[in-house]
Amino acid sequence: MIRWSIPALVVAACVGYLIYSASGGSAEYYLTVSQLRSHAISGDVRVAGVVETDVQKSQGGLHVTFTEKDGTASIPVDYTGTLPDIFRPGITVVAEGRLGSDGVFHARTLLAKCPSRFSTTPYTQ
């Protein structure tokens, strides 16, 4: 049994180190809009919120500005790139990027909550 545990421990130590070093650099905070407002976090974060109706598209749809909000707070978001298919006011998006000194959240990626085959609105009469 001891002979087995040596390579196992070596591999486990390597895996532990890899997990530790990789997650240290790339773990990002996952926040709601109000949490972002109340914490001053420098660096990349992901912010989840609902898209307001003030969506402004330019450059043929490749650049967009809008307001993302949750129950209590809101934040202007600026994003360049292809928009998710289901992007429109009222849906929940997760913006990944950082809050600039201009008070605008500059998103690098924009993920829309994708409708899963497991979720449909229950039919109500």
Next chain:
Amino acid sequence: MILGYLGAGALLAALVMGGFSAVLSFWAGSQENAVMAQVGRRAFYAAAAMIAVAGGLLEWALLSHDFSLAYVTEHTDLSTPIALVAAGFYGGQEGSLLYWALVLGVLGSVSLVASASLGLRIAAYAAGLMAAILSFFLVVLVLVASPFGLLSIIPPDGLGLNPVLRDGGMLIHPPVVLAGFASFAIPFCFASAALLAGRPDSAWIAHTRRFALIAWSLQTTGLVLGMWWAYHVLGWGGYWGWDPVENVALMPWLATTAYLHSSMVQETRGRLRAWNFGLVILAFLLVVFGTFIVRSGVVPSVHTFAISAIGPWFLGFLLVCIVFSVVLLAARSSGLGGHTQPVAPVSREGAFVLQNLLLIGVVAVVFWGTILPLVSGMLGQQRVVGASYFERAAGPLLVVILALMAAGPLLPWRGAARLPSLRAMMWPGVTALVALAALLVARVSSIPALITLPLVAGVAATCLMQYARLSQGWKNLRRRRRRYGAYLAHLGLAVLVTGIGASHFWQQEKDVTLAPGEQVTVAGYTLTYAGSEQRQLADHTELVALMRFGDATLEPARATYAGLGGQSLTRVAINTTPLADVYVVLAGVTADGSASFSVFVNPLVSWIWAGGAIIIFGVLLGNLGERAAAVEAVRRRVPASVPG
């Protein structure tokens, strides 16, 4: 209406039969009562038959547009194409659970038919465990998530399927993935039954090898199809995003891959008994964990999960499975030793052990990345990791696994005392060096690419070398089919990894806005925008941009579904050649006629799909019609002499 009552009745009957089979089989096993064990098995067949009846009734209700059933109303409508209406069977939560139970019932019955030869106790306990798992699903189906719930007022039309899912991928990806998950319950049940019966020899491995291979093939196909579907439909230019939904499908696959290799060590050398039990149990627990994650919404994902009442049920089921497995393994660990002789570090079995440890390491990396939001959310502020975490943590482990794939098959069993295998390593080594030199000449500077791709070339060389040896006698191919099938699967993986590597390292993207007649060039491929047009189709309209590309015309489009709140959907246009895919996404068209595009050039993506096909072909080649021989070989090598 009547279909709803009949279906609910069939599920209830199945639950009664399943519960009866579970109790009776365990009792018959403990009493060694052959007649009652047989009755228990037949009760399982009856439960499976009732589930098949329920499934038939649900399919009938879907195809006849019986909107008195809430499930039919919520997942189909009159305008949905008939094939997708049929696919509604597994398109929703309740139906997918019924489908899971159906696969387990049918394949489980097949696995039980010839199980009596394993000995009464193993066969009875396996039937009991399978019936218990089936009964859990039936309890959920009857009490919490019935697909046969009725609506008080029958609507004239249904809500329909989300347009993102109105695609051919919907017809094949979900059922294959779910069947891959459900079928792995069979090796789990036989492994646990062997432990319960105190018979930890290789008989259960031989009996369930086929089902483990079926489960693995289905999981592999499911993953590749999922990648293919995401790539063709979602329009972000990639195929894998390290989303929790993808991760929980990948982890059981990794564990099953490890098991397929380590079980060979037990079959041929009688080693790694405890490890094999642990792996089968781990793989099944990961399946249940994945089902729980996907249906509970405890981690943030791009997918929105229905936060439904079945989350706690699956958490409870997961906990019961974990406790049962840990207690069982602990109670039986004393009987699992056996060999005292150490494994030679440089040997075939040594390579298998290392490969297994590394695969489980990758599982740990993926697992941690998946549950980090959950753990960090409990301890304070929720945190998430992105793709870079998975690449940096799992990448080095995968590179070592590739090296083992190149070297392992050339190492002899039992170890190489005089290292004659170094000569055998020459060709893969030379191939890898040639590949490295070619990459350096092509001025590739990415270190991961310089490590990965030469190793892949080495893997391919190792496999091809084995086939080259065949020229000395073709009858070897018939006699050792399992082996040659496995080399073909390895070769397929090498092709697949080449595709993943090339598209990962050398993808190019450009976002452009073009007036009609203007050109864009990405990675040497030139596209000309010719103008746009509006098209009216049956259930939606499409805004199509015409892009000239050589002699071909690409037609990226945006579809708008008026019936679903004006939801719009990208139609990606892809021009595929063996060297690269030109992948065009239409972002929008402005009033003056100019259009915006994201243009991707993805090298060697078609190799991924080809590699997947080669893997499955290899598994088929190696295993069709080989059953009797495999069982005999095992019986001869490993006598059943371990005390319980």
